[in-house]
Amino acid sequence: MDSAQLFTFATIAYLAAMVLYISYLVFRKEGVGKAASFTTYAGLALQTVALAMRWIESYQMGIGRAPLSNLYESLVFFTWCTVLIYVIVEWKYKIRAFGAFVMPVAFLALAFINVAGISTDISPLVPALKSNWLFYHVLLSFISYATFGVAFAVSLIYLLQDTDERGSSVNLFAALGIFALLVVLGYVLTASGMKVPFWIGLGVLAVAWFTYLVMKGALNKPLVYLFITLCSTLALGLLVFMGIDYLVFSMQGQPAGEGFRKHMFESTFISRSIPVVAVSWAALFSLFALIWSQGLRIKALLKQFMPAQDILDDLTYRLIAFGWPLFTAGGLVMGAIWANSAWGTYWGWDPKETWSLITWFIYSIYLHGRYVRGWRGTQTTIISLIGFLSVIFTYLGVNLVLSGLHSYGGMN
Amino acid sequence: MEKQEQQGMVEVVADKIWKFFSSVKLAVVLLIILAVVSVIGTVIQQNQAPEEYLKEYSLTTIQLFENLGFFDLYHTWWFVLLLLLFTANLTICTLERFPYAWKAMRAPLKPLEDDGFKAVPFKKEIVVKGGMEAAETTALKALHGKRYSHQLTKEQGMTHLAAQKGAYSRMGVYVTHLSIILIFVGALIGAFFGFKGFLNLPEGEASSVVYLRNEPLWDQIMDGFGISKSPVIHDPRGGVPAMPLGFYVRTDDFEVDYYANAGRPTGMPSEFWSLLSVYDLRQQKVLEKRIRVNDPLTRNGITFYQSSYGTIPNAVGKIVLNVNQKNSPGPGETIVVMPGSSVYVKSIDRTIKAVGMAPFGMRDPATGQVQYYQARNEELINPTVELEVYRGKSLAYRTQVMKVDSGEPSMPENYRISYIDYWGARYTGLQVTKDPGVWIVYAGFILLCVGPLVAFFGSHRKLWVRIQERKGQAAVLVGGSSNRNRIAFEREFNSIVETIAK
Numbered sequence: 001m002d003s004a005q006l007f008t009f010a011t012i013a014y015l016a017a018m019v020l021y022i023s024y025l026v027f028r029k030e031g032v033g034k035a036a037s038f039t040t041y042a043g044l045a046l047q048t049v050a051l052a053m054r055w056i057e058s059y060q061m062g063i064g065r066a067p068l069s070n071l072y073e074s075l076v077f078f079t080w081c082t083v084l085i086y087v088i089v090e091w092k093y094k095i096r097a098f099g100a101f102v103m104p105v106a107f108l109a110l111a112f113i114n115v116a117g118i119s120t121d122i123s124p125l126v127p128a129l130k131s132n133w134l135f136y137h138v139l140l141s142f143i144s145y146a147t148f149g150v151a152f153a154v155s156l157i158y159l160l161q162d163t164d165e166r167g168s169s170v171n172l173f174a175a176l177g178i179f180a181l182l183v184v185l186g187y188v189l190t191a192s193g194m195k196v197p198f199w200i201g202l203g204v205l206a207v208a209w210f211t212y213l214v215m216k217g218a219l220n221k222p223l224v225y226l227f228i229t230l231c232s233t234l235a236l237g238l239l240v241f242m243g244i245d246y247l248v249f250s251m252q253g254q255p256a257g258e259g260f261r262k263h264m265f266e267s268t269f270i271s272r273s274i275p276v277v278a279v280s281w282a283a284l285f286s287l288f289a290l291i292w293s294q295g296l297r298i299k300a301l302l303k304q305f306m307p308a309q310d311i312l313d314d315l316t317y318r319l320i321a322f323g324w325p326l327f328t329a330g331g332l333v334m335g336a337i338w339a340n341s342a343w344g345t346y347w348g349w350d351p352k353e354t355w356s357l358i359t360w361f362i363y364s365i366y367l368h369g370r371y372v373r374g375w376r377g378t379q380t381t382i383i384s385l386i387g388f389l390s391v392i393f394t395y396l397g398v399n400l401v402l403s404g405l406h407s408y409g410g411m412n
Numbered sequence: 413m414e415k416q417e418q419q420g421m422v423e424v425v426a427d428k429i430w431k432f433f434s435s436v437k438l439a440v441v442l443l444i445i446l447a448v449v450s451v452i453g454t455v456i457q458q459n460q461a462p463e464e465y466l467k468e469y470s471l472t473t474i475q476l477f478e479n480l481g482f483f484d485l486y487h488t489w490w491f492v493l494l495l496l497l498f499t500a501n502l503t504i505c506t507l508e509r510f511p512y513a514w515k516a517m518r519a520p521l522k523p524l525e526d527d528g529f530k531a532v533p534f535k536k537e538i539v540v541k542g543g544m545e546a547a548e549t550t551a552l553k554a555l556h557g558k559r560y561s562h563q564l565t566k567e568q569g570m571t572h573l574a575a576q577k578g579a580y581s582r583m584g585v586y587v588t589h590l591s592i593i594l595i596f597v598g599a600l601i602g603a604f605f606g607f608k609g610f611l612n613l614p615e616g617e618a619s620s621v622v623y624l625r626n627e628p629l630w631d632q633i634m635d636g637f638g639i640s641k642s643p644v645i646h647d648p649r650g651g652v653p654a655m656p657l658g659f660y661v662r663t664d665d666f667e668v669d670y671y672a673n674a675g676r677p678t679g680m681p682s683e684f685w686s687l688l689s690v691y692d693l694r695q696q697k698v699l700e701k702r703i704r705v706n707d708p709l710t711r712n713g714i715t716f717y718q719s720s721y722g723t724i725p726n727a728v729g730k731i732v733l734n735v736n737q738k739n740s741p742g743p744g745e746t747i748v749v750m751p752g753s754s755v756y757v758k759s760i761d762r763t764i765k766a767v768g769m770a771p772f773g774m775r776d777p778a779t780g781q782v783q784y785y786q787a788r789n790e791e792l793i794n795p796t797v798e799l800e801v802y803r804g805k806s807l808a809y810r811t812q813v814m815k816v817d818s819g820e821p822s823m824p825e826n827y828r829i830s831y832i833d834y835w836g837a838r839y840t841g842l843q844v845t846k847d848p849g850v851w852i853v854y855a856g857f858i859l860l861c862v863g864p865l866v867a868f869f870g871s872h873r874k875l876w877v878r879i880q881e882r883k884g885q886a887a888v889l890v891g892g893s894s895n896r897n898r899i900a901f902e903r904e905f906n907s908i909v910e911t912i913a914k
Binding site for chain 2: 349368
């Protein structure tokens with residue numbers, strides 16, 4: 001048996017744990033919860049062995065390096081850290097229901113490896129990576145990423161409890177209207193060659209909305225409700241639609257990986273057939289409406305299970321207060337020292353560097369936001385959510401979408 | 413009245429500015445702006461050639477971005493201004509709050525009165541058997557066990573213990589802020605007095621200048637005002653400006669090692685290195701170092717980093733071979749021959765002719781046949797030399813020698829010829845920087861690692877113990893507070909109370 005097989009078993013264990021945690025949430029049977037925890041421990045143990053084996057395998061191949069140096073290994077390590085930190089939180093706080101929110105993160109990270117066709121080879125290091133800094137830089141970065149990931153899950157639960165009012169259905173229709181308008185605008189501008197301005201505009205709009213929510217969100221509960229609905233819709237929708245792409249691709253017998261990434265959403269949102277595009281958007285809008293109408297029910301379910309909001313708020317703060325110093329030291333400072341010893345520039349405004357700085361800014365805002373009057377709770381929680389989105393972009397988005405020095409962290 | 417108003421004007425303005433810069437809200441707003449603005453520079457590729465931009469954007473968009481500085485966003489005046497504002501905000505916030513934190517850290521321990529006990533977040537009263545003396549001893553023991561420092565005061569029938577630990581953790585946040593100020597100052601010093609440049613130096617050549625990516629700001633300013641002449645040499649034809657080094661740097665040798673798979677080079681570099689020598693202006697050698705990626709050479713504050721390499725187009729190098737008697741322990745004789753020419757080797761009385769030289773040859777270990785492969789960018793992946801060996805004028809035999817041989821070259825006579833180097837056809841790519849501010853930045857880095865750890869993992873914990881005589885037993889009142897991490901403190905508090913109660 002080699003490490004790859006063990007990783008597969010660990011992935012299956014995490015999938016099972018995810019299903020069990022969600023069933024625990026729905027059916028509230030103590031036995032199910034225990035099974036979920038046990039499956040998680042088993043998955044974590046398997047993955048630990050697999051990590052050690054991969055390390056040994058690299059020595060057997062004559063390469064000999066810690067399993068932390070390409071995208072595949074970092075995704076595996078990220079998952080491992082996330083599950084480990086989750087297990088610690090579950091053990092300390094004795095609350096199992098968090099699992100329903102954390103395990104999907106772990107499972108999706110591992111599933112992403114297969115879907116995106118990331119190379120699992122143990123490849124030798126390029127000269128620039130041959131440095132002792134590699135180990136500490138990556139190790140600390142990913143421990144902090146995992147901490148932020150768990151903080152994200154906790155914040156999500158906090159915000160779900162925050163959804164007291166959803167307002168009248170006028171809100172829903174207004175939101176759908178604006179959404180549809182933006183979609184149409186997007187197609188029109190893309191067709192007329194103004195794709196970049198459109199995305200920049202959309203980004204500015206999103207940031208403006210985030211800022212408004214953070215500043216005044218607590219006063220406008222229906223808007224927070226809409227925000228959560230939109231985020232869940234996009235997260236769920238993107239997953240489903242990427243899944244459809246993946247299925248279509250598999251049916252056509254094309255290999256996953258490069259081709260799949262380049263043709264993302266071609267079987268739905270950017271299909272050549274207009275009816276397919278229309279149906280795709282209609283499905284997404286329906287999903288939005290569905291989540292909007294059922295949100296309060298989900299919340300009622302959660303409320304019986306979840307700890308009070310002040311405990312969640314405190315837990316988010318502790319996780320971030322733990323992750324931020326590690327991220328500062330491991331992610332930023334060690335990265336900068338390494339860059340200086342390799343290229344003579346400790347800071348080059350490379351996209352990866354800049355995005356890690358943006359992430360650092362966001363969590364710094366979180367930590368300082370608590371000292372701004374009236375900012376505890378909803379506002380800071382939203383910042384924690386945005387922070388983790390920025391982490392994901394720093395980690396994956398930069399390599400997949402933008403280019404720069406860290407491009408060797410790419411897919412193949 | 414009037415006087416007050418006059419004074420007021422200046423004071424009010426100064427006060428307003430100070431207040432503006434000392435607010436946490438401004439810090440948060442600036443952080444948001446910095447985060448958002450930074451995104452733009454990652455979406456739009458920075459410092460590309462105009463052709464690249466034309467591929468992606470329309471002319472009007474390019475014009476707009478150019479005017480806004482979006483193509484070199486992180487060096488625009490307004491981005492630097494944002495960073496400056498942020499640093500000013502940080503500095504003033506720190507100055508505003510530091511005295512209070514210092515006072516809180518240095519505040520002497522004082523016994524707590526009844527009102528004080530009412531206000532502390534944690535308190536517990538217990539009765540200890542064995543009198544006041546015994547209670548005092550156990551309490552002191554419990555406090556020392558948890559590394560608290562204490563102060564003891566006695567009144568009649570009452571003993572006060574005030575204890576604390578982790579007071580230093582109040583400084584963590586200021587250490588963090590100071591570190592960021594240091595990094596900013598260090599970066600400014602680097603921009604004013606340092607430079608970044610590059611140098612592509614062929615094997616065997618020396619240079620006394622490097623080519624600049626950016627000129628030191630100080631030199632530009634001094635030159636602009638006509639105060640002192642910038643040492644930078646500008647090419648009148650608009651070439652890359654050059655910075656004199658004040659010494660010569662020479663590439664003595666350059667090598668690339670490739671990863672091997674089952675004894676065959678794969679073409680993926682595992683390491684590349686240059687042997688650099690430094691000569692002073694009188695051409696005396698002062699320094700020599702083999703530099704690799706992640707291991708540079710420094711002279712007079714100027715550092716040379718191994719960054720890339722390449723083959724010089726149409727250049728012909730020298731083939732370096734070694735000739736040694738078989739079974740001889742000696743080093744043998746090193747010979748140099750140009751491709752296509754021959755050289756007479758006295759020690760073996762043969763003439764060796766290098767017929768040709770290929771960048772990537774490989775021997776089949778079974779048949780001994782040599783195959784040639786295409787090498788990307790003419791890279792010398794496994795240089796292979798075809799040799800003809802002459803006895804007098806007549807050809808004795810032909811053979812091939814190569815850098816990494818997976819078989820045995822044919823050597824029919826009692827000596828062995830081996831490949832050493834193909835020298836002079838490649839250049840080493842060096843990044844050259846001078847950054848006098850880097851040590852300040854590094855000092856900032858160290859503080860930036862330490863500060864947050866102290867701030868978030870430490871906490872200032874205070875405990876008060878009051879022991880009173882009550883019917884031959886000791887009534888002990890314990891109170892405690894912590895500025896951070898209350899849950900961990902609660903655990904410690906309970907454990908201390910338990911220890912005293914025993």
